[in-house]
Amino acid sequence: MDQLGAQLCEAAKSGADPNELRGLIESGADVSYFDGHGLTPLMHASKHGHAHVVKILLEAGAPWNALSPSNLSAGDFAMEAGHQEAFDTLLNAGIQAELVLGTIARTENKNGNLDVDYLEDRVIFSEDKLMDSDSKAVMMAWEKPLMEAHAKAVCSGGGHILNIGFGMGLVDTAIQQYAPVKHTIIEAHPEVYERMLRTGWGEKDNVKIIFGRWQDVLPQLESYDGNSVLFSVIKLN
Structure with missing residues (x-):
């Protein structure tokens, strides 16, 4: 073999x-x-x-x-x-994989089977990757074109954008280029959330950061058009 x-x-x-x-x-x-x-x-x-x-x-x-x-x-x-x-x-393969994984994850979330291990795990930031403690990639910089395509799609529907899962901030950085009226970001991982604040995301006038699992913070959310909501919560493997 x-x-x-x-x-x-x-x-x-x-x-x-x-x-x-x-x-x-x-x-x-x-x-x-x-x-x-x-x-x-x-x-x-x-x-x-x-x-x-x-x-x-x-x-x-x-x-x-x-x-x-x-x-x-x-x-x-x-x-x-x-x-x-x-x-x-490779990028097209990544898009297809994320679509499939996203569908599976949403089904599991509806059934109350969300895996919270990642939220309790340590993460490691480098210049071009976000890794978990098992050295598995959560997000990689080469996905930037994919994230930019996502941003363009969600920002075409209006000025109030919701992104669930910050990661390395690739998609949120792309969203900011479209200057949305309100850009809400939900992030559940404590280390990622801390890094967001440390790098100035909480100081942006049009950005609202909500810490927690999206299922738990629904009462804090406003109304969004379905095309202006982006899920970025799936690890790559």
Whole structure:
């Protein structure tokens, strides 16, 4: 299995043809395999700009949000090397994954099954990532185009915006570019909330920060159009 995984990494790195790639995968090569450098086949393909390989690996279930020992994802590698087509393919995969995860999370929340472990967990901020204590990515900087697209969508409906989950502040920074009349942010993680205040978000004239789980702070909310509400509460893995 490890040998097949290594072969898949090499095939991804070289931009092998689809038949060779699919043959390795069908033979049992693990698409989530980490080689001796801590890189997956998807990371190799992204790093070298082989968009067709990226697509095949994603279709086979390769984890788009896996991290290297340097805390870089496939999206980071594609973005740093300027491989736009590979990056766009990964970004679209991220959008689809978040839509699915968001639907699942909303269903669980309605059933009262919200997992509160994350709220009790320590988080680690770096320049381009927000990580939990298990070194799993909560948000990564390469998602910025996705967050900007979200911001554009919610801000087109009016001047009163509600975002649930601040994270690194990517989407809220994008929302501020549209100068909404009122920008309400709900954040439940104490360390993220503290960092928001420390970095001046509480001093912005059009920003209202509410600390707590959105289910618990409903009485503090105003009325919002459905298109002006954004959920950003899902961890990446």
